[in-house]
Amino acid sequence: MPSIRDVANLAGVAVGTVSRVINNSGSVKPATRRKVEEAIQQLNYIPNEIARNFKMRKSKMVALLLPSIWNPFFSELAYYIEDELDREGFKLMLCNSGGKPEKELYYLDMLQQNKVAGIVGITYNDIENNISNNIPIVSIDRHFTKNITCVTSDNYEGGRLALRELVKAGSRKPAFLGSVTSVFSETMKRKEGFIDEAKSLGINYTIFEKPDPVLDEEAYFTEFLNDYRDIDGVFAITDMFAAQFIERASKLGIRVPQDVKVIGYDGIQNHSFFHPILSTIRQPVEDMARMTIKLLFKKIEGETLEKDVYRLPVIFRQGETT
Amino acid sequence: MPSIRDVANLAGVAVGTVSRVINNSGSVKPATRRKVEEAIQQLNYIPNEIARNFKMRKSKMVALLLPSIWNPFFSELAYYIEDELDREGFKLMLCNSGGKPEKELYYLDMLQQNKVAGIVGITYNDIENNISNNIPIVSIDRHFTKNITCVTSDNYEGGRLALRELVKAGSRKPAFLGSVTSVFSETMKRKEGFIDEAKSLGINYTIFEKPDPVLDEEAYFTEFLNDYRDIDGVFAITDMFAAQFIERASKLGIRVPQDVKVIGYDGIQNHSFFHPILSTIRQPVEDMARMTIKLLFKKIEGETLEKDVYRLPVIFRQGETT
DNA sequence: ATACATTATTGAAACGTTTCCAATCCAGTG
């Protein structure tokens, strides 16, 4: 593996000169440049990025820490994040935490050791207190404190929109179905929006939340369907949750949308191959991803951002369930 | 940011000693060890992994190069790959090539600069001739030459199985639907298996392939449905392809499975929320992912593998389309 | 031609580790 020194020797110049040729920094005579480039060709020299990172005390690696890349919402997000990073020559390191706090901490520790340039975090834990030094972090959907910028969709407006669309579709007794997640999660605002809009329209509503994330989901849905037989509309906190509800309801002979209208949140179905196609509040995933990375770049550059939370607008996408 | 030298000073020992404490290498007296550990605590010292990689001339980073993480098959694969890597303390770098040859080459080049320990490649290009030095590579579903080990599902048997299942479901005039991809792709064996089994059972079959990957898919399916009206069974090369066919067929009033039985390949639907649930040839994604990484580790260790291609068995999973 | 300004180039230090050899320590032995 030839080094910059070998190139310098072959070209008959100093290593510093080779460095300047490679990086286009400083000035070098055209003739010299040519000599060096020939030597590089001849030796098939490839700059050692690790040595460079080491010397410069920074890398162009950004980590994406999320529960599971398998989740279609996250994989779409990851796709755009990688794309945006690549535009600036940054690389993406992928970390699946499984949502487990100890794994999140383990990864955070590892990322510090590896001196990543920045972190995009979708975590359940309070990341902030566990990151000792000052690695720039942007969080998606989790709002901790000032130090960690948050990018999210407009969950509150999404909740209001969902309620309005349910009503528009004919629902008179709508319910919100969700599961209690992290207190830092912005997604809880979906519920707030739902409630506020119902109140302002004078509509009776029901809130039915799964308290424990690991609780049996089948039991949860069954209980709901038994206890609230007159519900005629459901706003589920995510598309996945909505789909589970629909399946469970179908098994009990409840028809969607005839008996119950259903609206999800996310908009993960990017193809209309499978049915029913969910009516949903669509998050602007691509915009969120690109904004996240742009903000992260700014933080890496040392700029301070004017806002703590950036909320992007959502839209209602009509499917077959309302 | 404290360095190993600061620790050494505070503890009143040499840097070499600190290094030995950190890495548990060589021998160090318990009393000394304690002193050093205290200093580490006090300074909040974090070893610099980049410096380490630099010095050791190797990193624990493995790259996954694939068309798009957004594709559910790949995101499932990536999930297990990351998990298996993490077990040995390796990290995953994610590269979306979009399937574009130039982007694949660009990434390959970058990965060499970054001295990754190994590469998992799902590429359209002939990777082999474009990787100058000897980074260990394991490929999924693409069989190049001896240098790059290939892990794949048993596509040939999968093809035979699909044909048998279509016949079992009552199809008398089955067709294979696929698109011509890379000549290196193992997935073409699905067609071969389909054909061989049809021949051996004395069944008439049809092959209808989309020649150009970028060709309009709607036109392709429409043409097929117009020209082959008597087809009563379809084996599509992937689940996605099958789903597209079903959608197109439905629009023309052709019912699945009453008029046409459909079998896909992959088994990407890990939940039964959306319908129809595809009958499919399920790839053992988790096994493939873990085997890929285990083989890659062996190559990184310098072992030579006994086989060029590792084929894992597939199963038929009954859905609602046969 | 001379002095000066500008452009090119060199050489060496520095980044934070690991590792090897040599030096030192210490317990046990004859």
Add this chain to the structure above:
DNA sequence: CACTGGATTGGAAACGTTTCAATAATGTAT
């Protein structure tokens, strides 16, 4: 008590870059 050998520790080189001060070469105006 001197000696031996293993355990422990110190010190320095090396990994491949970038960068900076110092020097050399070149060009420019007088």
